[in-house]
Every structure is written in structure tokens, then in C-alpha cells.
Amino acid sequence: MASQKTAEAAAAVSERPVPAPPAMRPTLARTFGGMMAREVRVMRKNFLSTFLRVLVQPLMFVFVFAYVLPKIGGGAMAMGGGDGANFTTILVPGLVASSMVMQAMMAAIMPLMMELTWQRSITDRALAPLPVPMLAIQKITAAAVQGLVGGLLVFPAVLFIHADGQEPQVHIGSWPVLIMAMAVGSLLAASGGLLLGTLIDPQKAQILFAVILLPVTMLGCVYYPWSALEDIRWLQIASLFNPLVYVSEALRAALTPGVGHMPTWAFSLALLGGTAVLTWFATRTFTKRVLT
Numbered sequence: 001m002a003s004q005k006t007a008e009a010a011a012a013v014s015e016r017p018v019p020a021p022p023a024m025r026p027t028l029a030r031t032f033g034g035m036m037a038r039e040v041r042v043m044r045k046n047f048l049s050t051f052l053r054v055l056v057q058p059l060m061f062v063f064v065f066a067y068v069l070p071k072i073g074g075g076a077m078a079m080g081g082g083d084g085a086n087f088t089t090i091l092v093p094g095l096v097a098s099s100m101v102m103q104a105m106m107a108a109i110m111p112l113m114m115e116l117t118w119q120r121s122i123t124d125r126a127l128a129p130l131p132v133p134m135l136a137i138q139k140i141t142a143a144a145v146q147g148l149v150g151g152l153l154v155f156p157a158v159l160f161i162h163a164d165g166q167e168p169q170v171h172i173g174s175w176p177v178l179i180m181a182m183a184v185g186s187l188l189a190a191s192g193g194l195l196l197g198t199l200i201d202p203q204k205a206q207i208l209f210a211v212i213l214l215p216v217t218m219l220g221c222v223y224y225p226w227s228a229l230e231d232i233r234w235l236q237i238a239s240l241f242n243p244l245v246y247v248s249e250a251l252r253a254a255l256t257p258g259v260g261h262m263p264t265w266a267f268s269l270a271l272l273g274g275t276a277v278l279t280w281f282a283t284r285t286f287t288k289r290v291l292t
Contacts, residue, residue, distance in 0.1 A: 036142060058095045058154045062161045065091060065223075070163035089168040090259060092158045093251035094222035099154040100182070101189040101244050102217065104147025108139060108193030113202040116289060136194060136286040140279060143190035148182055173257035177264065181250035184271045188243055191278040198285040220244030225252060227260035246270040 066088040130138070159168060172178055200208055219235070220242050226249050229236035239245050249262040250271060261267075 055153060058099050059157055062158050066162040066166055070166045086166055088162045088166045089256050092168045092170055093255045094248050095158045096151050096155050097248040097251050098217055098222045100147045100151030100186055101247055103150030104143050104186045104189035105193035107146040108143035108190045109197040112197035117202045132287045132290050133283040136283040140190045140194055143193060144186035147186035147189055151182060170255050174254050178254035181254055184275055185247035188271055188275040191275060191282045192243060195278055195282040195285060198289045216242055216244050221248040225260045226262055243274055
């Protein structure tokens with residue numbers, strides 16, 4: 001009798017429905033983190049190609065201007081940087097800024113152009129449990145990380161490649177300014193890249209390089225400080241519309257404070273305000289392109 005009751009109790013327990021485990025609901029932070037983790041895995045997988053792409057152009061500039069020209073007697077000139085700064089000293093913050101900005105912009109522009117044209121693969125991203133404007137923020141953040149990595153990769157090259165007697169006079173004058181310049185400068189370039197990627201027809205991408213990226217690089221105070229343009233006043237004023245100018249000047253203030261540079265309040269306001277404005281416009285144009 002006892003065994004029969006035990007069997008009936010066991011059968012009743014086995015027939016009782018087992019509660020399902022609680023479902024994992026995707027949160028905004030978890031989805032954002034998952035998409036960023038994917039970007040990091042892709043960047044790590046393509047690290048070698050990224051490394052080569054980022055370093056080739058700055059290495060050539062440093063090799064020619066800081067090594068070849070001084071060797072043949074044509075590069076030991078001061079560029080109005082204050083305290084007799086040599087050209088190598090002026091190149092360090094400019095080339096780091098240029099590499100960081102260009103890498104962040106291209107990391108935002110090129111994948112977006114492919115996703116908007118090739119089978120509209122951006123639609124797959126839009127299906128993620130993430131608002132479309134937050135998807136734009138995620139793309140800006142991922143591109144900014146790549147830009148930051150690009151700047152860090154270039155820094156040792158421009159610091160240590162130089163001719164005898166042309167060693168750059170670099171010392172960190174302000175860590176907060178350096179961190180702000182690297183982080184906010186990358187975000188500024190990434191948001192600008194996303195905005196351009198949503199506004200320019202992918203079939204006319206060559207215009208992007210010829211009309212926008214090349215002038216931005218050549219007139220971005222990479223090879224000279226902004227203060228050296230005093231004798232060309234119209235160009236000094238026109239260059240204020242170039243975001244690379246503010247990144248270069250911020251890094252110049254942080255790494256080579258002895259070289260003439262913009263006031264801290266000026267480039268800080270431009271970097272922070274420009275990042276906010278470009279991010280706002282980029283999220284709006286990105287949302288419109290994705291939803292139409």
C-alpha cells in the first residue's frame with residue numbers, strides 16, 4: 001500500500017508542469033554591447049590590414065620630412081613654432097591627428113556606403129532591438145575606436161623616426177587635454193564620417209576624396225601650426241571650418257606646448273560643440289536613409 005501511494009505521488013509530481021526558464025530580454029545596453037563586441041572582433045581579425053593602411057602614409061611623410069630632407073640639408077628649418085621648434089616636432093601632433101581623423105572617418109564612411117548599396121544589408125542591422133538613432137551612435141562609437149587605435153599606432157612611428165639632431169621635442173603638458181583631444185577628436189571625425197556617408201551618393205564616392213578629404217588633410221594644420229597662418233589671414237579664418245585643425249591644435253597643445261597653438265578654450269569648445277552638432281545631424285540623416 002505504501003509503495004502504491006509513493007508511486008502515485010511520484011506520478012503526480014511528474015505530471016506537474018515544469019515552469020519555463022525566464023526569457024533573456026535584450027536590453028538596450030546588452031544589445032549595444034553585443035554590437036560593439038562584434039566590431040571589436042572584426043577589427044581584431046583585420047588588424048594587420050588596418051595596421052598597414054594606417055601607417056603607410058604617415059611613415060612616408062615622416063621618412064621624407066624628418067629623415068631624408070635633413071640628411072640632404074633641406075629639412076632643418078623652424079616653422080614659426082616658438083622656441084626654435086624643428087619641423088619634426090611640428091609633425092608629431094599633426095600626423096597623429098591626421099591619421100586618427102582619417103581612420104575614424106573612413107571607418108564610418110566605407111562600411112556604411114557598402115551597407116546602403118549592397119543588397120541593403122543595413123536593414124539587417126535595423127532589425128536589432130535597438131532604436132535606429134542608437135544604431136547610428138553605435139556606428140559612430142565603433143568608428144571612433146578605430147580612429148583612436150589608428151592614432152595610437154602612428155604615435156611611436158612619428159616619435160622615433162628622424163635624422164640625427166632632428167629629434168622631436170615632445171612632452172605631455174596636460175593629460176586632460178591629451179585624453180580629450182584623442183577621445184573627442186575621434187568621435188568628431190566618426191560623426192562627420194557618418195554624416196558624409198549618408199549624404200553622398202556611393203556611386204560618386206571619388207568626389208569625397210578629391211573635394212573633401214584631400215583639402216581637409218592638406219589644410220588641417222598638420223604640417224604647420226595654426227598660428228603660422230597669420231600672414232595669410234583669409235586662409236587662417238577659412239581653416240576654422242576644418243575640424244582637423246582643432247584636433248591638430250589640441251594635440252599640439254598637449255604634446256608640444258612650446259609650439260604656438262590655439263587657446264585651450266577655443267579648440268575645446270570647437271571639439272565638444274562640433275561633436276554634439278555633427279552627431280545630432282548624423283543620427284537624423286542616418287535614420288532617414290535607413291527608414292526610406
